[in-house]
Amino acid sequence: MADDLFHIAGKAFSSRLFLGTAGYPNQQVFLDSLTASGAEVVTVSIRRVDMAGGAEGLLDLLQGRAWLLPNTAGCATVKDAVLTAQLAREALDTSWIKLELIGDRETLYPDVEQLVTAAAQLVDDGFTVLPYCTDDPIVCRRLADVGCAAVMPLGAPIGTGLGILNPYNIETICARSTVPVILDAGIGTASDAALAMELGCDAVLLNTAVSKSTDPVRMAGAMGHAVAGGRLARLAGRIPKRLRAEASSPELGLIGG
């Protein structure tokens, strides 16, 4: 929908699907998936240790095709996350950062205490910060209060494909948030992405659900449809759930329905 733009920090997007770049069989499958999905934002992981090294190929290919959102995947301390964000800004020439700061390597769950601290530092340093966080409405509000441009609560732990474990919390966050809400992590299939939008999310970020599916390009297309469908359904105003059946055509004539 050309008339349903979505803004983060003043930048407008028409697609509400963000795509990760990890785990694809090869670069071409990723690029075809990107096209099939219609996504305009792509997140890439920055690792200090390899900053000298390669992969410029993908970066070059993405230039002009997608808005780059570097992330701090794998960081477990404030210092590490902040430094990684700064290196990303230098290397990719963007002040946008998806801030990941995990509490342990087993659950990959965000460490919200450190996350708030790192987010505040990066905001002060001029970054546009999009933090990967828990589905905790108080933490989400706090992240917005320290100046984050959006919040990215999880649906389920990274890579699990379990969908949205707690729709109630996601809906609560969306209803109260002063910044855009982007569901991040846990999506397994199209209906999960549609549900995220129906709950009020402004966008969905996913990676494994596409890259590790049997047919990533087709699944990318599925996710594009699902996000568009979920968004439209949200805007359209769904029927209330009723506990009792109700005939759709109770008393009509020849062509009642």
Add this chain to the structure above:
Amino acid sequence: MADDLFHIAGKAFSSRLFLGTAGYPNQQVFLDSLTASGAEVVTVSIRRVDMAGGAEGLLDLLQGRAWLLPNTAGCATVKDAVLTAQLAREALDTSWIKLELIGDRETLYPDVEQLVTAAAQLVDDGFTVLPYCTDDPIVCRRLADVGCAAVMPLGAPIGTGLGILNPYNIETICARSTVPVILDAGIGTASDAALAMELGCDAVLLNTAVSKSTDPVRMAGAMGHAVAGGRLARLAGRIPKRLRAEASSPELGLIGG
């Protein structure tokens, strides 16, 4: 997807969304919703008592725009359902019939014993029978055995918008059915329709979820996307659900994802 046709009784369809015609604010909203949804099959209710009467307007408008699927909504006996089907064939010049035979007016739940009997009679009489039935795998098999062209198990009672109450049964039915499975009744929003397709349904029929939404045309578009997305996700082969987190970019370099 032009290459993902769907057949019932030898007729090919490219859209997997079927739309009911009841309860729209007016005819124009219905027609705009039909366009927005991309649906090719439209179900209409036949009432003997009004066969003399009007509504030819809508029928004329639908000619050439949609495949008509008359239904026997409101019938509660074999005799009534069979007679209604015969009148529909005469009036609409089609041998296709969506067979509804309800057990009571409160739940609008199918009466499966009578349904099987009526289906068998109508098949013998040359009809292409699509029965609205429960999510009972044995009943669905029986309906296929007596010659039905498809089965139409419910997601939830008509008009409730509760979604798919028993995904396990729907998935079981899809995995075993020898005829197409069309989810009918209960859909409330886009993610419900996507889920139906992911469980293996060949198509989805819905009415109230669109006609009674706040913005039917937009919701019709949502459902079109949702059915397409759910179908693609099914074909693409989703990732398995995992109980433990797994990094999407565990050990990659500069651009790992």
Add this chain to the structure above:
Amino acid sequence: MADDLFHIAGKAFSSRLFLGTAGYPNQQVFLDSLTASGAEVVTVSIRRVDMAGGAEGLLDLLQGRAWLLPNTAGCATVKDAVLTAQLAREALDTSWIKLELIGDRETLYPDVEQLVTAAAQLVDDGFTVLPYCTDDPIVCRRLADVGCAAVMPLGAPIGTGLGILNPYNIETICARSTVPVILDAGIGTASDAALAMELGCDAVLLNTAVSKSTDPVRMAGAMGHAVAGGRLARLAGRIPKRLRAEASSPELGLIGG
């Protein structure tokens, strides 16, 4: 609760848990489980082919300790089920029968058409019939109409331990039934059994959940507690679900709660 008796066909029971007898490590574990569970009704499978043979030991042990409810497990035709019931009556000197008539060996799902026919025949023949059926409110009503003493809708397929797949239907059946409703099949753990009672079931029958657990005697005790707790919760009238938080102690003094 001595004052919360439960009646089937005029016979009163104080425990609302029925126990199956199959699959226990040995007879003693079964007997200890029976004691731990507090169950008063025990269901046993009758096979014509072995009527000459043994197992009288268990029967003797059960005499006086439990009310015997023979079942027709494994029967797939009306004729087979009726004959098995008649043999059971002769062998066990009871006119009670749990009528099982399955649609196929893969799903073990009831064949409701044949079930109604067999039930009607057995009622005519003087049996007290308790049919194992689907969670279909129309079928349950029909079984009551032909004279069954109770209905036994499934929670999930036999032996799956999936719990109650469709609580909505079970609740609908309970709200409308003119005869006792006994949830049968699918229970996996204690909370499933409690939920059945909260939905309005009069009793719960289970087997595998106890006999195949790691510690059957302990699980039998768990189920006894769960059924009692679920029943009490039903009688006590639970609080409504609220979408918004509400302080339990909003404005109280020193000892507010």
Add this chain to the structure above:
Amino acid sequence: MADDLFHIAGKAFSSRLFLGTAGYPNQQVFLDSLTASGAEVVTVSIRRVDMAGGAEGLLDLLQGRAWLLPNTAGCATVKDAVLTAQLAREALDTSWIKLELIGDRETLYPDVEQLVTAAAQLVDDGFTVLPYCTDDPIVCRRLADVGCAAVMPLGAPIGTGLGILNPYNIETICARSTVPVILDAGIGTASDAALAMELGCDAVLLNTAVSKSTDPVRMAGAMGHAVAGGRLARLAGRIPKRLRAEASSPELGLIGG
């Protein structure tokens, strides 16, 4: 079970149900509910503003009948919570404190950043701290690391009766926690309490579900059974969930089951 004791900070309890004291119709109903539930721990709210005032009656009645666990309900800052805890210690002569520190009055959701800070201060000050927290495994670990004697993750927001919104997280917390896990808030009915225990919780605290039910004394009894049943089921080792049916008595003779 006399042999299934539960320890917090070295003190042993045999009941795994903790009861709140707010919202009962009158004191006698509370006392009868306490008896019916079998609970040994009772939580009471301390308000500084009213420390001069009454309610000693209830305190006197509880002496010897229950272990008092004062709470800091309504506190929204570290300072307020710490001060309230200190006043509770003085007034009630106990160093145990259920630490509640909410993020806002609308959701009553814990503010986990402040909670960790307050917990650390109170531990340093010699308190036995039981913090009411979110279902975030990293926060729970952090609370244990700063010396809390247990963690009390929520099932759902206070007073909602929505049950356990995210069983996955509760199970994850239980599997990893080095201190006892007590589910707190959200319980609506008996099956919710049983589920908490099955997920691995060491105990359950609830208030509104009993005090605001139609018949608190009966519901208290229901909860006692449910917690005992859920605990036994956890210890007994439930059967795995299976996707396919399996006969409980596939090939047995006269008395197969």
